Amino acid sequence: MSKAKRLNELIMMVNRKKRFTVGELAQEFGVSKRTILRDMQELSEMGVPLYSEPGPHGGYQVLNERILPPIAFSENEAISIFYAIHALRHYISLPFDTEYESIKKKFYLTLSGDVRDKIDQMKDRVDFYAITQQEEVPFLKQLLEAAIEQKVINIDYETIEKSSNRSIQPIGIYAKDGKWYCPAYCFLRNHYRVFRCDRIKQVKEDEQTPPINLSEIHLKNRFNLIDKNKVTYPLHVELTDKGIEKFKKASYPGVFLHVREDGSGYLIGEISEEDLSFFANYFIDYGKEALINGPIELIDCMKEKLHEILKLYCH
Amino acid sequence: MSKAKRLNELIMMVNRKKRFTVGELAQEFGVSKRTILRDMQELSEMGVPLYSEPGPHGGYQVLNERILPPIAFSENEAISIFYAIHALRHYISLPFDTEYESIKKKFYLTLSGDVRDKIDQMKDRVDFYAITQQEEVPFLKQLLEAAIEQKVINIDYETIEKSSNRSIQPIGIYAKDGKWYCPAYCFLRNHYRVFRCDRIKQVKEDEQTPPINLSEIHLKNRFNLIDKNKVTYPLHVELTDKGIEKFKKASYPGVFLHVREDGSGYLIGEISEEDLSFFANYFIDYGKEALINGPIELIDCMKEKLHEILKLYCH
DNA sequence: ACAATGGTGACAACGAATGTCACTGTTTAT
DNA sequence: ATAAACAGTGACATTCGTTGTCACCATTGT
Incomplete structure (x- = not known):
């Protein structure tokens, strides 16, 4: 086995074991202890956070921040990853430690000049609109x-x-x-x-x-x-073709769309009492594209809301 | 310079130049042509798509799918990238060639067992809800x-x-x-x-x-x-505190939020004629949390829509 | 035909990697 | 105190991989 290959396998072996002795590894790889010691030194220089202690019960340990064996990507893959990360930039807070900026830099640096240009140009040409986060979320x-x-x-x-x-x-x-x-x-x-x-x-x-x-x-x-132990109402809503398209943009658990051959369709589902107000607003947004057949409670809630708004503008 | 280092630099050099001869590289790196030839063979085996032609005006070429020199990531970085990609899975169509699944596999394979478990567990514990795409978009x-x-x-x-x-x-x-x-x-x-x-x-x-x-x-x-050359109306809308929060979730170009000290606020902006219908629907959704002061055209459009819906339910 | 290019094989020379060994130093259990 | 288990270093010979040289072949364009 070549040295490079052994080093890669050592990184993985070492990450898996977390605790090990030089003698162990020497046996497993069929090389001398001296060689393993020299390898350990190289891994340290490569950035693998190794720590060792002499004595019985001593040995090597890997600390938290493990380093993975290097991975080769094609240029297309790098661009794709770059943009996957780019797409997340609207999120101020993410549940991961890593600074995405530093990963982007890592890729950016290994790319050749013309690909950098390509990425720079793409930056302002592709976007994933998400709602921008307003504040940081700490926990x-x-x-x-x-x-x-x-x-x-x-x-x-x-x-x-x-x-x-x-x-x-x-x-x-x-x-x-x-x-x-x-x-x-x-x-x-x-x-x-x-x-x-x-x-x-x-x-x-x-x-x-x-x-x-x-x-x-x-x-x-x-x-x-x-949804258990909740009061629910059976929902039945007729949709026009435009209404169907609108529904497809946002689906809800417990609400199912059926499309007829003529292009119209209807919604069937269960909605809970506390969601009445939400669905009333939701179907108002559909305008003429949705006709609620039931439950009557939803229709009433909706009428009430409509009158409420109209009152605002009819003094 | 060690062989490994030379190979990495060769990958970059080769990607930059796209077209080159063995003699050129031999000079630049100060090694013999024979060595460069042997290197080229290794690069090919590593996956760099090289192509060569003999004769004057011949030489080496790199084909489209270039391979980058290997990059080493820390485990945290790998997890972060893995999830950036994971977050895009709701999109059926993306403007990149690469199969994101294959990139995920690349990472997954280099990760040690316990980190794989961690990722597997996280899979069902973090999500970025986006609206699921219904159909493929080919172009x-x-x-x-x-x-x-x-x-x-x-x-x-x-x-x-x-x-x-x-x-x-x-x-x-x-x-x-x-x-x-x-x-x-x-x-x-x-x-x-x-x-x-x-x-x-x-x-x-x-x-x-x-x-x-x-x-x-x-x-x-x-x-x-x-927005040039369009008929626009000045928009003025009062918002309650809840209305403000709702607006923050989705902002529009040309519409600006002002917040007063008492928690209420108002929107000022320009909206174009063709967007009237859109904004009417939009502010209906706000219910009592928004009060439109102008333009009158928007209020009329809104009233009309409300009556239209009410008619559906008052036979 | 000739020049410019890639490509291969053989071999010697060089240098990096490895194993052996002798030795040092620390910690822990007995 | 002693021994055992571990890491760590330096020196040296050995082994193996890398490199350069050279001879030679193949292809292509002028």
Whole structure:
């Protein structure tokens, strides 16, 4: 095995083991201890954060920030990655440590001049409009960590009306419409709730409350659970062809679209009592493109809203 | 200079030059031609797409798909990139060639077992909700290319009502609300227009129409230009505190928010005649949180829409 | 035909990588 | 205190990979 290959495999081996002795590696790779020692020195110079201690129970250790064996990309791949990162620039806060700018620089530096030009030109020619985030959200990383490790955390939560302190067990985090949200099990209400991350003002570990088993629940299937024990109404809405297109832009869990052959269609689904107001606003936006057949509660809610607005302009 | 270093520099040199002879490189690197020849063979094996021809005016060439010198990332960086790519998965169509899946695999393979687990767990715990794209958009790449190289292209454009054929010169492309759009100068209307990319059914190069000079116009500053020569109305809308928060989620060019000390605020701006209908719908959605003071045309448009909907439910 | 280019094989010379060995130094268990 | 387990260094011979030289072939354009 060539030296270069051995070094690459050493990086991986070392990352996997985290703790090892020179003798071990020498045997595994079939080389002398002296060689491994020399390799360790090279890895250190390459940036792998190695640490060693003599004595029995001593040996080598890798510290947190591991370095991966180098990966070769094609130019197209580099451009694609560059733009994937570029597309995230509207997010001020992300749940990762890394400065994306530094990654972009890494790519930028290895690209040849003409490709840099290409990227520079593309910069102002492609965009992914997302809603721009207004403020920094400080606890994303902790929330994500708690979701992954299924820990219970204690948060200070501040809405416009009031502040509260509660223990929650996060299911995950997601970004939508320029805001980060955190669905979680709330030990104060003993139910699932969605929290707005920017309203979380402090995060502490809660070691007293034992976590409940949510390992099978994640962002994709959480709706099945949350919707239990709620009053729901059967929804039936007729849509024109334009209405269908509008619906396709934003779908909702529990609401399903059926398209007829003539181009029209209808929505069937279940909506909960607390969502009535939301759906009323939502279908007002459709104008003539949607006709609600039921529930009557939704129609009433909508009429009320319409009259309310009209009153504003008819003095 | 060590062999490894020379190979890396060769990759870059070769990408920069695109065309070169063995003798040239031998001189530049101060090694024999034989060595360079052996290096070229190695580069080929590494995946650099080299092509050579004997004879005068012959020499080496690099083909399109260039390979970059390997880059070493830290584990955190790899995770961050992995998720930047993951965040784009809602887009079925992207203007890049590369299969993002294959890049993800590249990273995934170099990561050690425990980090893979971490990523697997994160997969269902972080999400960037964007509106899911419904259909494939076939011409994104051509449109972007035309925007970068400022070429005039001829398109078949199909709206719901009618089909047309026209020549346009794209300014760029952007994704918004799950659709791709292409602002461009339209030679049929002799003005700037925004086209929906999924309605573009064919793209051909138009070599007869000479391109106009749009090099200084791109996605960020195009509004200055497009709004010229249009009938506009001065907009004035009062907002409650909730209204302000709603507006922050989506801002519009030409509409500016002012916040008062007491928490209320107002919008000032210019809106064009053709956008009246859009803004009417938009402010209906605000309900009581917005009060339009002007223009009167917008209020009328809004009233009309409201009555229209109410009529649907009052038989 | 000749010059300019890539391409191959053989071999000697050089230099990098490796193994061996002798030695140093630290920590821990007995 | 001693021994065992570990890292670490320097010197040297050995091995293996890299390089340069040279001879020679193949292709192409002038």
